[in-house]
Amino acid sequence: MTLEYLRNRKKMTAYQHRLTATDGADPSEVTRVNSMVAEMAWVIEWLRTGRQPGLSRGVDRHGAYRSNRHIILDEDLFPSLQEPPRANVSLTEEQRLEALAAIRLLSPRELQCLLMHKVQGEGPSQIASRLRISVNTVKSSLRRAKQKIPGAQ
Structure with a gap:
């Protein structure tokens, strides 16, 4: 061939x-x-x-066993993305879909750390103790998530 x-x-x-x-x-x-x-x-x-x-x-190392790119995002975690935009928010349908696509790029660990940090306002040490992982793991997960989603700074 x-x-x-x-x-x-x-x-x-x-x-x-x-x-x-x-x-x-x-x-x-x-x-x-x-x-x-x-x-x-x-x-x-x-x-x-x-x-x-x-x-x-490539797929050899990380992607072969990860299925998070194919699952449907739990939109209950992001109610603002499933509702029509409110009066003070001007989010078009295209922007909403772009936001969902960006969130789907994250690994489960990155998503969990980013949500705990941005939504719940927890610091890296609090996240580390709750997830029973090291602070450096939390920091690197947050750094990777922010690299994948430019607006997450």
Whole structure:
């Protein structure tokens, strides 16, 4: 199967060079061919290595056993995201969906620490004692959560 991709990528690359050498080439065709060549290279790399290209650790290390990206967010924790916006809040449907998507990026630990810190107003030492984890773990979870959600500063 990899050989087929390699052969076809070679053909597409030759077509790409002929197309870019032509002065009157349609820009949308050039874009389409460039995209196809890039996608084929990506697939070949994936088939060759058995890992998704571009990920340093990929699924092998952390993502294989985590299912939090596929579960439905418990919107009871965020009632303001499931209600229509109040008079003093101007949250569009698109912003609401973006907020939910950003929250879904967090691991369960990051979400728990962030909620306890931002919603309940607890400090890292209080969170650590309640969750029975180290203060450094809480701090690193909060740091990662804030990196994933820019507005969580």
